[in-house]
Amino acid sequence: MRTHTEHAEIVAALLAPVLRAAALREPEWLPIDDAALSGRVLARELRAEIPLPPFDNSQMDGYAVRTADFAGGAPRTLVVGLAAPAGDAPIACAPGTACPVMTGAPIPVGADAVIPIEQAKPPRFGRLRRPNDPAPPDAQAAETVTFASAPQPGAFVREQGSDHAAGAPLLLAGARLRPASIGLLASAGVATVPVRRRVRILLVSTGDEVTAPGEPLAPGRIYDANAPLLAAALRDAGADVTARRVADRPEALRACIAAAGEHDLLVTSGGISAGAFEVVRDAFDAGDRSGRGGSGGTLGSGVEFTAIAMQPGGPQGAGTVDIDGVRMPTLCFPGNPVSSALSAELFLLPLLREHAGLPARGARTTARLAHDTVSPEHKHQVRRGRFLADGSVALSPPSSHLLADLASAELLAHIPIGVAHLAAGSPIEIQRFDV
Ligand SMILES: Nc1nc2c(c(=O)[nH]1)N[C@H]1C(S)=C(S)[C@@H](COP(=O)(O)OP(=O)(O)OC[C@H]3O[C@@H](n4cnc5c(N)ncnc54)[C@H](O)[C@@H]3O)O[C@H]1N2
């Protein structure tokens, strides 16, 4: 029987071409203020057309001065020149003058330092005069300001290009757009951003019993948990998802796929084990139900249904469907909600997250088991659990219908093949599942 790591490698090989092709598709261009931009992956390198900051500017509200005016030492009294508020074009600072300058305003031409207003005497601005303001009636009596000490050249001046040089790459292709990177692109004037197209997944949950939430629940039926669960997980991992629900009729499943249009990947839930109505198997695989693989055989054509030495998530299908000219890599997950959720978690989400530039989830660490437990010796068991106050972990029962338990689980615990019993206090491999 195939191990879960062997199956993960087979799935990775199956998806590699489609993920490569998705990364190379013509990018999608999103406006810089698009709500969907955060978290997307940059499709190509972007370079700054302007330096950042675009011009020398003041780090403080104060006076722009020429340090040469302090050659004779301090204290020094200068005539108050024209004012430079942020947003005005650069003004000139004549020798012997100090120009009121506000934080972010261009350093006046000729000035090479800023003295914060708190260090001036008086320590507040008088009436500010901009270049086009009429001269005050009392122009004769020029306003002056005194500074107790001489500034260093460059003091409180934020130099043009000191954050980022013009022409240098702002972000490289493949970078994940975080809020700060979006701000950086905006500061360089980038209005639309080329992002990698999302992987398009057609998600089909199957079963005569599954009913859309919101519909009345007829006797014997259950609500469809898997489509919303898997859609959320796939979207979280950066994919675009089209979700469909079909009854246990192979022709309905095939028609649904043929009508769905272009997708990169098909994911199904349910209909793959040993029952009398296994819609997914019946639709994709005309062969046997031994669990040893279907008529398709190879992953290049057809879907192979197989049993993995893992619990939950034992039954799996992987391969390529080719229906009415629609050819797609396909993963078929088992119907039990915990089984399908953990199948996605182990086999698909890591590949999608990597493609979407997202960090890998839940690095595995070792914890201490709070109680005795048993596990099927020939399977890798994935248990759900939570942390106790003393840091040890308590596991919940293994059944794969326990969705409420999965929804409150803090961790997944891995009990490897070959282990049938673990005593309280044993080390156990875990990963966080609540992030
Ligand atoms: N004789 C055998 N029976 C079963 C085997 C086996 O090896 N021999 N394997 C068991 C295991 S393990 C699993 S897992 C399931 C997998 O079954 P299927 O993939 O064929 O899934 P279904 O039979 O369609 O459904 C299983 C279970 O999950 C519920 N379900 C299905 N879809 C949804 C949905 N969208 N939302 C919520 N719940 C769903 C369904 O009602 C069933 O209870 O087979 C075991 N049996």
Ligand code: MOO
């Ligand atoms: O292997 Mo099934 O996936 O337990 O529930």
